Amino acid sequence: MPSTTIQPQTLYDKVFQDHVVHQDEHSALLFVDRHLVHEVTSPQAFEGLKNAGRKVRRTDCTLATVDHNTPTTKRTNFTDIASFVKADQARLQCTTLEQNVKDFGVRYFGLNDARQGIVHVVGPEQGFTLPGTTVVCGDSHTSTHGAFGALAFGIGTSEVEHVLATQTIIQYKSKNMLIHVNGKLSPGITSKDLVLHIIGIIGTAGGTGCVLEFAGDVISDLSMESRMSICNMAIEAGARAGMIAPDQITFDYIKGRPLAPKGAEWEKALSYWKTLKTDEGAHFDSVVEIKAQDIIPTITWGTSPQDALPINGVVPDPENESDPIKKAGIVRALQYMGLTPNTPLVDITLDKVFIGSCTNSRIEDLRAAAAVVKGKHIASTIKHAMIVPGSGLVKRQAEKEGLDKVFEAAGFDWREAGCSMCLGMNPDILDPEERCASTSNRNFEGRQGALSRTHLCSPAMAAAAAIEGHFIDVRKYLISDSPQVSIESDKKLAESQMEEEKQPKTPARQPSPAAEQPTPNSIAESTSVAPVAPAAPAASGIPPFSVETGVAAPLCQENVDTDAIIPKQFLNTIKRTGLKAGLFYPLRFTKNEVTGQWEETNFVLNVEPYTKAKILVVAGENFGCGSSREHAPWALTDFGLRCIIAPSFGDIFYNNSFKNGLLPIRISKEVIIEKLLPVAERGEQLSIDLPNQQILSSSGEVIIPHFEIEEFRKYCLVNGFDDIGLTLQKEEYIKKYEQLRSIKFSFLEEDPVKVIKPVKGSKESPFGVNAQDW
Numbered sequence: 001m002p003s004t005t006i007q008p009q010t011l012y013d014k015v016f017q018d019h020v021v022h023q024d025e026h027s028a029l030l031f032v033d034r035h036l037v038h039e040v041t042s043p044q045a046f047e048g049l050k051n052a053g054r055k056v057r058r059t060d061c062t063l064a065t066v067d068h069n070t071p072t073t074k075r076t077n078f079t080d081i082a083s084f085v086k087a088d089q090a091r092l093q094c095t096t097l098e099q100n101v102k103d104f105g106v107r108y109f110g111l112n113d114a115r116q117g118i119v120h121v122v123g124p125e126q127g128f129t130l131p132g133t134t135v136v137c138g139d140s141h142t143s144t145h146g147a148f149g150a151l152a153f154g155i156g157t158s159e160v161e162h163v164l165a166t167q168t169i170i171q172y173k174s175k176n177m178l179i180h181v182n183g184k185l186s187p188g189i190t191s192k193d194l195v196l197h198i199i200g201i202i203g204t205a206g207g208t209g210c211v212l213e214f215a216g217d218v219i220s221d222l223s224m225e226s227r228m229s230i231c232n233m234a235i236e237a238g239a240r241a242g243m244i245a246p247d248q249i250t251f252d253y254i255k256g257r258p259l260a261p262k263g264a265e266w267e268k269a270l271s272y273w274k275t276l277k278t279d280e281g282a283h284f285d286s287v288v289e290i291k292a293q294d295i296i297p298t299i300t301w302g303t304s305p306q307d308a309l310p311i312n313g314v315v316p317d318p319e320n321e322s323d324p325i326k327k328a329g330i331v332r333a334l335q336y337m338g339l340t341p342n343t344p345l346v347d348i349t350l351d352k353v354f355i356g357s358c359t360n361s362r363i364e365d366l367r368a369a370a371a372v373v374k375g376k377h378i379a380s381t382i383k384h385a386m387i388v389p390g391s392g393l394v395k396r397q398a399e400k401e402g403l404d405k406v407f408e409a410a411g412f413d414w415r416e417a418g419c420s421m422c423l424g425m426n427p428d429i430l431d432p433e434e435r436c437a438s439t440s441n442r443n444f445e446g447r448q449g450a451l452s453r454t455h456l457c458s459p460a461m462a463a464a465a466a467i468e469g470h471f472i473d474v475r476k477y478l479i480s481d482s483p484q485v486s487i488e489s490d491k492k493l494a495e496s497q498m499e500e501e502k503q504p505k506t507p508a509r510q511p512s513p514a515a516e517q518p519t520p521n522s523i524a525e526s527t528s529v530a531p532v533a534p535a536a537p538a539a540s541g542i543p544p545f546s547v548e549t550g551v552a553a554p555l556c557q558e559n560v561d562t563d564a565i566i567p568k569q570f571l572n573t574i575k576r577t578g579l580k581a582g583l584f585y586p587l588r589f590t591k592n593e594v595t596g597q598w599e600e601t602n603f604v605l606n607v608e609p610y611t612k613a614k615i616l617v618v619a620g621e622n623f624g625c626g627s628s629r630e631h632a633p634w635a636l637t638d639f640g641l642r643c644i645i646a647p648s649f650g651d652i653f654y655n656n657s658f659k660n661g662l663l664p665i666r667i668s669k670e671v672i673i674e675k676l677l678p679v680a681e682r683g684e685q686l687s688i689d690l691p692n693q694q695i696l697s698s699s700g701e702v703i704i705p706h707f708e709i710e711e712f713r714k715y716c717l718v719n720g721f722d723d724i725g726l727t728l729q730k731e732e733y734i735k736k737y738e739q740l741r742s743i744k745f746s747f748l749e750e751d752p753v754k755v756i757k758p759v760k761g762s763k764e765s766p767f768g769v770n771a772q773d774w
């Protein structure tokens with residue numbers, strides 16, 4: 001007889017369970033409460049909808065803005081996005097989004113709206129992000145929203161299309177990992193130092209396959225904005241998501257925000273949200289203990305977020321590394337970064353400073369930076385120091401507090417909201433070999449511009465570095481001579497936004513009269529017994545994969561990130577095709593110092609017989625980590641690759657691959673090095689037999705008798721089925737879930753489209769939302 005005892009659950013388990021629309025043996029179909037959309041990863045998704053004659057299922061659960069490739073220059077003379085964005089491809093992505101939100105009725109914050117900003121700043125700021133919700137976006141830093149106790153993760157463009165069409169997503173249960181931070185952070189140490197320290201310890205593959213829960217005294221003491229900075233970088237630790245249990249600090253932050261529940265719905269929400277914590281005795285698959293007193297200001301020296309060191313450290317020496325692949329990685333990073341082993345970190349001089357990004361562009365970050373620079377001036381050697389607020393509302397709040405004046409007096413450039421130099425898809429980039437102190441989250445090769453050199457750090461550390469011209473331990477600074485800027489509480493910020501955006505309450509969606517009141521855990525139970533809709537033919541959108549034989553190319557590199565697979569300058573497209581030219585660009589091409597031309601390197605895919613490789617054999621962990629860009633599998637398949645074999649993969653990349661007929665196979669590093677790498681190094685062929693889950697040599701000898709793959713993924717790939725067609729067969733389950741959700745979680749049902757009204761001094765935008773008059 002099955003046990004009736006209720007097992008203690010983690011926060012992740014609870015939120016996951018409350019969103020199950022349908023569960024089968026291996027995967028679950030989860031309902032998506034909140035979908036954020038931006039211009040870079042959505043065009044192909046909307047195109048897919050249009051081609052299939054589908055609509056956006058829940059416009060009330062969808063919010064779009066432009067952020068990645070928009071200029072951050074003054075918008076005083078802004079008339080429309082088509083004339084404001086100068087770069088052709090970026091303009092096309094922006095105008096395509098504006099057309100799509102219009103065609104599909106999606107609410108949108110455009111450049112003439114004060115609420116525009118980086119998606120991950122906008123969602124929480126508006127109260128769109130709420131505890132216990134599922135939040136997705138075609139962007140890896142969706143993990144940010146986990147700070148509210150939401151299950152929030154980045155998805156690829158095919159999944160964006162899936163969510164737009166079905167309001168659901170197919171998920172596999174991740175493992176639970178607890179990051180427990182004990183003690184108290186010393187004065188001057190921020191959550192950015194903490195998260196860099198954590199990633200320095202567990203590594204960029206440390207959280208692979210897991211949802212991280214951050215807990216402990218230190219986490220409970222943090223403000224919401226600091227918590228967001230931590231969860232933001234959970235993706236840099238390789239995790240599916242990062243979560244923090246909601247508490248009074250969370251509730252106070254949300255209360256009164258424009259899209260947060262009001263009145264009786266607020267009270268109902270609150271009583272549910274209070275249950276969202278890990279139960280005593282719940283099982284974690286792994287636990288990492290972090291001692292807060294060990295942490296001092298932390299920066300990165302290399303080209304991976306795990307290259308984090310305390311500011312009193314020195315640049316590492318590859319001679320101290322025994323693993324040959326890791327050693328080669330350090331050598332390459334040192335060369336790329338132009339650093340000499342054993343140099344004290346405080347001796348690293350800088351060219352530029354960037355304070356912004358979805359990690360650190362909120363009001364608290366700007367206050368911290370302003371507190372450091374007030375009354376001082378940036379060093380004469382600093383060529384440019386930028387402050388880019390995360391949203392128009394953050395900018396406005398900072399201006400209310402006079403922070404813009406503090407920054408400008410200190411020689412900083414005060415900009416408009418957007419992603420800006422975090423990845424430089426807009427004009428804000430570093431020149432080759434320029435070195436930047438950046439409050440962003442990624443220091444990959446070429447991240448802030450071709451051959452750019454990025455050091456990640458906190459806003460206070462970046463501000464101090466701007467003043468000194470080199471890194472410095474900001475604690476000396478803060479303690480000695482820096483006056484504090486007056487600080488309004490977070491609560492006041494929320495209220496000040498509310499004054500302008502106070503909304504009339506609209507009635508919640510009416511439940512169907514036939515719907516029964518569900519008991520607390522009954523959504524999953526009820527929906528799991530719903531009848532299956534008659535089978536509709538599944539759309540066949542991906543090339544089927546049965547047995548593939550071809551040349552296997554060897555690659556001995558750890559942490560190959562998706563920025564390296566396809567750099568940002570190739571993301572400015574609204575198509576899925578033609579990306580071969582950008583594949584592994586930083587590895588396949590190098591700049592000739594004499595001619596200034598980019599020339600082919602001897603990277604494996606440039607060399608015969610590998611120019612026709614179908615299989616990539618990677619002898620390094622964490623292939624495809626970082627950004628959610630589905631352009632990575634698009635570029636790999638455009639080159640002709642059908643299979644990547646590696647010890648581990650970035651979670652989002654792994655998912656994206658299957659949607660494009662690219663088979664990622666996980667095999668241990670030892671086995672790859674012993675059995676597959678030698679075959680690839682000899683330039684021989686391998687056969688991948690997916691139906692039998694085997695790898696064979698060209699002569700038919702079985703080299704790997706069995707590899708693991710999830711049943712459902714195999715089924716889709718072998719048959720070339722796309723998920724949307726299959727999910728639409730579960731329409732009855734989705735309907736049933738929606739019906740029950742409208743009762744149990746009625747506080748999520750207010751239709752924010754109706755709630756949004758013009759803000760003071762605004763004019764109506766052509767997209768049915770309110771435009772802020774700049």
Ligand SMILES: CC(C)[C@H](C(=O)O)[C@@H](O)C(=O)O
Nearest residue numbers: 040138139140141627628629
């Ligand atoms: C463009 C987008 C796909 C990407 C991401 O997923 O993270 C970007 O935001 C980044 O930071 O690299």
Ligand code: SF4
Nearest residue numbers: 141357358419422423
């Ligand atoms: S990481 Fe950078 S580019 Fe990506 S969403 Fe955040 S700010 Fe934008």
